[in-house]
Amino acid sequence: MVTQTWDPTIYQRDAGFVAALGAPLLAVLAPQPHERILDLGCGDGALTVQLAASGAAVVGVDSSPTQIAAATKRGLDARVIDGHALSFENEFDAVFSNAALHWMLEPTRVIAAVERALKPGGRFVGEMGGVGNVESVVSAYSAELADRGIAVGPFNPWYFPSADEYAAHLAQAGFVVNAIGLFARPTPLPGDVGDWLRLMTQSFLNAIPESGQASLVAQVRDRIRPQILREDGVWELDYVRLRFTATRR
């Protein structure tokens, strides 16, 4: 079963770079002061405040109560709502999403909900992990759990589609796909990959009892070290992004 919880302080420390790397997506969105914008999977609101600074009326949603509490502290209109269960209708000029859609494992439900939330002509601008994203980590968990007689599938919390697959889902839901593409973005981590693994891969870790989780992290770290530890001592993860813009008909 997929399980993940967030501590906003640790998230800020070990994954604060996620919002920084998402900033260029704001330029793609080009928010306007008169617009009403939904930030889907807003997390602690680090990018949402930048959206709001454009003068647009912004609502942030996220399934994590702890992250929404952190976003609310920033003075944002932030609500605990799972992306599969959005109930907005014809309300938003744009839906924006950075580094969140890959945590939502039923993309057709999410895309249909986004389509309903948008006004006709509204735009959906997103960036998420694409096919091959953090493949080093996924392969290492697959191998380590297989060694323990466990199939990784039910514990993998991520959906990393190809451009063709995601474009087909968007089109099927009635969107015009204006642009969609994959690009590699090798991402240096602020510290040891062990911190990132403990923060981001709880679902894989929860495949085994808590007593074994520290050694599972150590073994995954050992496996991926030759691929992702640079000579200068920086851990650099093999991120692959899928970025798109689409318009509701």
Ligand code: BEZ
């Ligand atoms: C990502 O942004 O691609 C990502 C974040 C956490 C875990 C896996 C992927």
